[in-house]
Amino acid sequence: MLLQILLPLAEALPASDPELMAEEAPRLEIGQHFYWHLGQFDLHGQIFLSSWILIGALLSIVVVGTRQMGRKPGGLQNLLEFLWDYIRNLSRDQIGEAAYRDWMPFIGTLFLFIFFCNWGGALVPWRLVRLPSGELGPPTADINTTVAMALLVSLSYFYAGLSRKGLRYFEYYVEPTPIMLPFKIVEDFTKPLSLSFRLFGNIMADELTVSVLVLLLPLLVPLPMMLLGLFTSAIQALIFATLAAYYIGEAVHEEHA
Amino acid sequence: MICWFPLAEAPVPEGGLFDFDATLPLMAIQVVVLTFILNKLFFQPVGGVVEEREGFVATSHKDAKERLAQVQRLEQDLKAQLQQARQEAQAVIAAAEDEVATLHKAALAEARAEANQQRERERAEIETQRSAAGAVLAEESRRLADLIIQRLVAI
Numbered sequence: 502m503l504l505q506i507l508l509p510l511a512e513a514l515p516a517s518d519p520e521l522m523a524e525e526a527p528r529l530e531i532g533q534h535f536y537w538h539l540g541q542f543d544l545h546g547q548i549f550l551s552s553w554i555l556i557g558a559l560l561s562i563v564v565v566g567t568r569q570m571g572r573k574p575g576g577l578q579n580l581l582e583f584l585w586d587y588i589r590n591l592s593r594d595q596i597g598e599a600a601y602r603d604w605m606p607f608i609g610t611l612f613l614f615i616f617f618c619n620w621g622g623a624l625v626p627w628r629l630v631r632l633p634s635g636e637l638g639p640p641t642a643d644i645n646t647t648v649a650m651a652l653l654v655s656l657s658y659f660y661a662g663l664s665r666k667g668l669r670y671f672e673y674y675v676e677p678t679p680i681m682l683p684f685k686i687v688e689d690f691t692k693p694l695s696l697s698f699r700l701f702g703n704i705m706a707d708e709l710t711v712s713v714l715v716l717l718l719p720l721l722v723p724l725p726m727m728l729l730g731l732f733t734s735a736i737q738a739l740i741f742a743t744l745a746a747y748y749i750g751e752a753v754h755e756e757h758a
Numbered sequence: 759m760i761c762w763f764p765l766a767e768a769p770v771p772e773g774g775l776f777d778f779d780a781t782l783p784l785m786a787i788q789v790v791v792l793t794f795i796l797n798k799l800f801f802q803p804v805g806g807v808v809e810e811r812e813g814f815v816a817t818s819h820k821d822a823k824e825r826l827a828q829v830q831r832l833e834q835d836l837k838a839q840l841q842q843a844r845q846e847a848q849a850v851i852a853a854a855e856d857e858v859a860t861l862h863k864a865a866l867a868e869a870r871a872e873a874n875q876q877r878e879r880e881r882a883e884i885e886t887q888r889s890a891a892g893a894v895l896a897e898e899s900r901r902l903a904d905l906i907i908q909r910l911v912a913i
Contacts, residue, residue, distance in 0.1 A: 532774040533773050534773050534777065542780035543779040543780060544779065544780050544781050544784065545777075548785070549785075549788075552785070556792060559796075560795065563799050563800045564799060567800065567804060570803065570804070571807075572807070572810070572811055572814065578804075582808055585800070585808060586808065605801060606793055606794075606796060606797035640785075644776055644777075645777075645782040646781070646785050649782045650786070650789055652786065
């Protein structure tokens with residue numbers, strides 16, 4: 502639907518001004534992927550390339566920051582400790598004192614990975630690298646990435662609940678009354694759906710808006726939208742991590758504890 | 759154009775926004791692997807440092823509190839001792855004052871008694887001297903009277 506609206510628009514706009522139709526004229530590339538073929542499977546290469554670059558950046562910050570850690574923090578250690586503290590508070594608030602330690606790395610990884618993908622996608626000038634088809638961009642603007650993470654969250658909260666409470670976990674479905682059963686079952690499907698589509702939609706929409714604005718008026722006008730995009734990107738990372746922690750916390754929550 | 763990857767000859771898929779393919783499981787694996795890597799490189803070491811520091815701060819705080827309590831106890835002790843010493847000094851002073859007062863009274867009484875005694879003695883002596891002088895005067899006046907009588911008789 503969106504494609505049907507936007508692609509003709511993208512093709513129509515530069516064509517209306519033939520002098521701008523140089524080889525370097527901006528194009529709107531939606532839903533085009535740089536395919537890798539692994540045996541009989543297809544992969545979105547641009548997603549992996551940009552995610553490897555961003556993971557590399559994340560890991561290098563972590564490695565450099567944790568090289569010389571002392572009791573008195575300085576430089577990057579401050580930043581890392583701030584992040585660690587932030588993630589600990591987030592997971593402790595949502596999951597609870599008893600179980601947050603097991604899940605903090607997962608929640609933190611989700612937060613950091615999504616945050617780096619979102620901001621990296623917005624701040625790194627990916628367009629400078631040209632691919633045969635498609636373009637580099639935030640990995641979180643691809644539905645595969647967000648669904649993968651949302652499904653991981655689903656698996657995590659099932660695992661968290663089952664490993665902590667055993668089969669008693671399923672009492673959760675009939676609490677406080679058995680009337681809740683169908684709703685709770687539907688919830689198990691809507692949780693990953695909403696998680697993945699919220700993130701994907703926000704990042705994709707930001708990319709699209711900025712792209713269209715750049716296409717129409719390349720100077721200054723897209724800047725407020727880009728700033729707004731940075732803001733929503735950070736918020737989306739926080740929301741994803743908070744909701745993931747909340748779902749896990751819900752699964753490990755003891756009613757009478 | 760740079761050749762990014764040895765691309766196998768295969769039909770290029772249609773594409774699209776909602777194009778699910780093997781990217782999904784591979785990305786999931788990638789995130790899980792990243793979780794383990796970050797746990798080893800970030801969460802464990804940073805958590806260790808932060809928790810070590812929190813422990814250090816907590817024990818230092820407890821230590822300081824204990825020391826403060828000890829100082830307060832010692833201060834209380836010293837104050838009590840000071841109070842006691844003051845009271846003792848007060849008692850000593852009072853006793854000394856009492857003693858001085860009794861000594862003073864005794865000395866005064868003794869001196870007064872001695873003075874009285876002396877006065878009595880003096881008075882007695884004066885009395886004897888006066889009576890002696892009286893006797894001498896009486897003798898003299900009798901002799902003069904006799905003399906007068908003799909003279910009158912002789913006339």
